Amino acid sequence: MIKIFRILRRKQLKEEQFQIDYEKYYTVVYKQLYYLLGSNELAEDITQEVFIKYYNTKEDIEFVGAWLSKVATNLALNHIRGEKRRLKREENMLEDVNNIFSIEDQIFRNEQIKSVRNILSSLSNEQSTCLILKFSGYSYEEIHNATGIPKNNISQIIARGKKKFLKLYEGEGDLNVL
The missing domain is CATH 1.10.1740 (Rna Polymerase Sigma Factor; Chain: A)
Known part of the structure; x- marks a missing residue:
């Protein structure tokens, strides 16, 4: 009992x-x-x-x-x-079909999203993961626990990842995301 x-x-x-x-x-x-x-x-x-x-x-x-x-x-x-x-x-x-029903703004936004995802995928796994977690609101401690990356390295990885991201993003267009 x-x-x-x-x-x-x-x-x-x-x-x-x-x-x-x-x-x-x-x-x-x-x-x-x-x-x-x-x-x-x-x-x-x-x-x-x-x-x-x-x-x-x-x-x-x-x-x-x-x-x-x-x-x-x-x-x-x-x-x-x-x-x-x-x-x-x-x-x-659908190779031969053109999407004639698209709205210009939606196309632009989809291109931006695609661009950001492509750039994130071109970063190292550590950089993209740390950037996503940091900009999702996670602390360095939580990022360390999630990824196993030493806490001392996280800020440097984020800074380098952000710099590389901005360089690549500005190369594709003149918009600043971060």
Whole structure:
């Protein structure tokens, strides 16, 4: 009987901790995913998926923010890879069709998003990850926990990544994003 109470109490504590973590990290995870994916709906969907994985995990997580960030990044990258494959299939099917229904502003915005994603993919993995996490609101400590990069190196990686990003971005157009 005591064992059942302990199990129920542990489950209750886990649910209370989940609620606290959900309220604390939801916006941070959402922002990170929005920066990676550029879509409100997609960022919301994947944010929910991240928290479902967190809720269902059996392991004890020491650094919740870092764990959530890593899961969010992995899910976003999986989605981006799948999107690339889907887009390639669509491009092959629609090679001869011009998109005459596009709105000029939407085209411009899509080009900007594509440009930013291309530039981020041309940066080193460390630089792009650190830039995304930093501009998603993560502290150096949380970036260190998520990536395993020594804290002393993070600011230098971000500075170099930002400089390289701006140089590449300005080379494609005269807009400053960061």
